[in-house]
Amino acid sequence: MTSPTTSNDAEVQALRREVCALHQELVRWGLVAWTSGNVSARVPGTQLMLIKPSGVSYDALTPETLVLTDLHGTPQQDGATPSSDTGAHGYVYRAMPDVGGIVHTHSPYATAWAARSEPIPCAVTAIADEFGAEIPVGPFAMIGNDEIGRGIVDTLSGHPSPAVLMAQHGPFTIGPTPRAAVKAAVMCEDAARTIHLARQQGQVEPLPPEHIAALHHRYQNVYGQRTEHSDPTEGRNQ
Numbered sequence: 001m002t003s004p005t006t007s008n009d010a011e012v013q014a015l016r017r018e019v020c021a022l023h024q025e026l027v028r029w030g031l032v033a034w035t036s037g038n039v040s041a042r043v044p045g046t047q048l049m050l051i052k053p054s055g056v057s058y059d060a061l062t063p064e065t066l067v068l069t070d071l072h073g074t075p076q077q078d079g080a081t082p083s084s085d086t087g088a089h090g091y092v093y094r095a096m097p098d099v100g101g102i103v104h105t106h107s108p109y110a111t112a113w114a115a116r117s118e119p120i121p122c123a124v125t126a127i128a129d130e131f132g133a134e135i136p137v138g139p140f141a142m143i144g145n146d147e148i149g150r151g152i153v154d155t156l157s158g159h160p161s162p163a164v165l166m167a168q169h170g171p172f173t174i175g176p177t178p179r180a181a182v183k184a185a186v187m188c189e190d191a192a193r194t195i196h197l198a199r200q201q202g203q204v205e206p207l208p209p210e211h212i213a214a215l216h217h218r219y220q221n222v223y224g225q226r227t228e229h230s231d232p233t234e235g236r237n238q
């Protein structure tokens with residue numbers, strides 16, 4: 001695919017519809033308050049990405065209002081201002097070529113762990129399945145430049161987790177597709193809530209590393225449907 005220079009490229013149009021629909025998943029799964037989350041997708045085969053316009057409510061979002069930018073966040077067409085986190089998303093896409101989608105939310109339980117700058121321990125099989133380790137914490141970084149993106153890349157490069165809790169801010173998730181990144185955001189909030197609840201009644205202990213590795217491998221490579229009709233993002237986040 002050549003780099004699309006206009007938004008009428010058929011593949012970009014399909015990606016617009018997918019990314020717009022995925023923003024509704026943030027609402028459906030209770031991951032956002034008001035406009036506090038965003039989803040982006042790399043445009044395959046290009047140096048471009050699609051991202052939510054800043055401050056636009058999810059019920060007003062349409063495929064056409066998503067902002068097409070280069071990977072430094074420069075809009076490619078006149079129109080809405082891209083998300084506050086465009087710099088962070090673009091930095092990750094430039095540094096991690098296998099990443100096809102990125103999500104940022106302020107989901108309550110995961111953000112509470114981020115507020116404490118505390119990683120979520122890999123204490124249940126569901127966390128081993130999706131994250132393959134504890135869900136790590138990244139450094140505090142101000143919004144609007146490369147700092148957050150650099151913190152995401154420094155934390156997740158070489159780490160099995162598709163989620164990072166940026167200290168005193170909230171979760172960012174990555175995936176090979178935007179749907180995989182949304183799934184990681186959903187599962188990150190689920191993990192944060194589960195371990196929060198468990199710790200109300202006592203201590204939790206991480207699973208043994210060998211069990212974490214075996215569980216992660218099974219989930220990423222065996223779980224779910226392995227037919228040509230299966231969803232390529234189910235059970236595989238990297």
Ligand SMILES: O=C(CO)[C@@H](O)[C@@H](O)COP(=O)(O)O
Nearest residue numbers: 035036037038054055083084
């Ligand atoms: O975290 C922040 C601001 O602190 C932003 O990601 C969040 O408010 C969403 O901003 P956008 O509407 O994507 O510009």
